[in-house]
Structure formats: structure tokens, C-alpha cells
Amino acid sequence: QVTLKESGPVLVKPTETLTLTCTVSGSSLSNARMGVSWIRQPPGKALEWLAHIFSNDEKSYSTSLKSGLTISKDTSKSQVVLTMTNVDPVDTATYYCARITRVGLAGYYHYHGMDVWGQGTTVTVSS
Amino acid sequence: EIVLTQSPGTLSLSPGERATLSCRASQSVSRSQLVWYQQKPGQAPRLLIYGASTRATGIPDRFSGSGSGTDFTLTISRLEPEDFAVYYCQQYGSSPSQFGQGTKVEIK
Numbered sequence: 001q002v003t004l005k006e007s008g009p010v011l012v013k014p015t016e017t018l019t020l021t022c023t024v025s026g027s028s029l030s031n032a033r034m035g036v037s038w039i040r041q042p043p044g045k046a047l048e049w050l051a052h053i054f055s056n057d058e059k060s061y062s063t064s065l066k067s068g069l070t071i072s073k074d075t076s077k078s079q080v081v082l083t084m085t086n087v088d089p090v091d092t093a094t095y096y097c098a099r100i101t102r103v104g105l106a107g108y109y110h111y112h113g114m115d116v117w118g119q120g121t122t123v124t125v126s127s
Numbered sequence: 128e129i130v131l132t133q134s135p136g137t138l139s140l141s142p143g144e145r146a147t148l149s150c151r152a153s154q155s156v157s158r159s160q161l162v163w164y165q166q167k168p169g170q171a172p173r174l175l176i177y178g179a180s181t182r183a184t185g186i187p188d189r190f191s192g193s194g195s196g197t198d199f200t201l202t203i204s205r206l207e208p209e210d211f212a213v214y215y216c217q218q219y220g221s222s223p224s225q226f227g228q229g230t231k232v233e234i235k
Contacts, residue, residue: 037224039172039226046215046226046227046228046229047164047166047172047215047226047229048226049217049223049224049225049226052224060222060223060224061223062223063128063223066223096171096172098171098172102219104159109159109160109219110159110160110178111159111160111162111177111178111219112177112178112183113162113164113174113176113177113183113217114162114164114172114174115174115183115184117171117172117173118171119171120171
């Protein structure tokens with residue numbers, strides 16, 4: 001059974017850097033079909049996709065947040081880390097990580113969606 | 128960047144009725160890269176449909192997806208009490224990925 005669990009600070013001050021960790025159990029980050037995405041949801045608002053990383057180290061970032069986001073993975077620890085610099089109160093949200101699977105070849109991928117989600121971690125940005 | 132627009136924002140229906148949810152993309156999206164999720168209050172989203180029309184494991188057959196190009200639809204044939212939730216579409220056709228803003232299906 002594959003599980004994902006987010007961890008990180010509950011409270012962060014404005015302008016600080018937020019570091020979130022997603023620990024994956026039951027599956028290897030070296031699995032060619034598997035990647036990990038980060039998604040957030042401000043209170044009462046819609047889901048917002050932030051970034052993803054795949055086993056071949058392919059990365060993609062939200063256009064609106066790209067300059068402040070970095071996603072990385074440590075395959076040996078089965079962890080994916082998201083850092084967000086210069087946070088603002090608007091970054092207050094529940095942050096989720098999720099497994100994404102895809103099949104096919106580069107440029108012709110079939111995405112099978114995010115089928116396993118963590119429980120989410122709530123982050124408040126406030127002074 | 129592809130923008131996904133979901134409509135309606137809220138759908139008020141009774142159990143047993145049919146729900147039709149729309150997801151429109153600002154540019155063409157391959158069917159293989161369109162996904163639907165369900166989210167209930169206080170829970171993480173759940174994968175419903177991928178490849179525009181393939182149900183994920185364990186999803187009842189009252190859920191169906193269709194569409195191509197820029198217009199996609201999620202249909203719930205007969206609403207069960209547990210289906211009242213928020214539904215999101217997502218595309219992977221163009222980097223970066225995007226969610227729609229969601230459609231809330233509420234009890235009338």
C-alpha cells in the first residue's frame with residue numbers, strides 16, 4: 001500500500017522560506033512511471049497545483065509561483081521537498097503532496113492522475 | 128498556459144438526479160491528459176477519472192467522463208448522498224498543469 005505524508009512547520013513568518021517534506025512509503029521514487037506533485041488549497045478556496053517531479057528529475061512549476069518554488073527529491077530517503085521563498089499571508093493554505101503516475105514516452109505521456117494523496121498539512125503565514 | 132473553466136459554479140440537485148459538469152479549456156487538451164477529482168469537506172481530493180473517460184480504481188460506474196479538444200464533461204448518472212461534493216478537472220497537456228476552479232454539487 002502506497003502512502004504519502006506531508007510534514008513541515010505549522011506557522012511561518014512573512015518573508016521567510018517554507019520547507020515542506022513529502023515522505024513516500026510503499027513505492028520507490030525511482031519508479032519510472034511515478035512522480036510526486038504538490039498542491040495547495042487556501043481556506044475555502046480551490047485547489048492550486050504547485051509543482052511536480054518525476055523519477056528522471058523532470059520538474060515543472062506553477063507559472064505564477066515559479067520564481068519562488070523549488071522541488072527536489074531524495075530517492076534514498078523516499079522524500080520530495082518543496083521550498084517556497086519569501087512567503088506571504090496569501091500562502092496560508094493546506095498543502096498536499098500526491099503520487100502522480102504516467103505511461104508512455106516523452107512528449108506522448110498518458111497521465112493517470114494523482115491517485116494517492118497525503119492527508120495534507122496546514123500552514124499559516126503570519127507575523 | 129492553459130486555463131480551465133468549470134461550470135456551473137454550483138449545481139443544486141436532488142439525490143437520484145443526473146449531474147452534468149463542464150470543464151472548458153482555453154486551448155486544446157489531449158484526452159489522455161484530462162483528469163477529474165472529487166473533494167469532500169475536510170478531505171484530500173480523490174481521483175475519479177483519467178484520460179478524460181477512464182474511471183480510476185474503485186470508482187462506481189455512475190461516474191462517467193467524456194469530451195475532447197477544449198470541452199470535457201463529467202456526468203453522474205444518479206446522484207447518491209455521498210456524491211455531494213466539489214469536483215475539479217485538471218490538465219497535464221501543457222506545462223504547467225492546472226486545475227479548474229471547481230464545481231460544487233449541493234443538495235437541493
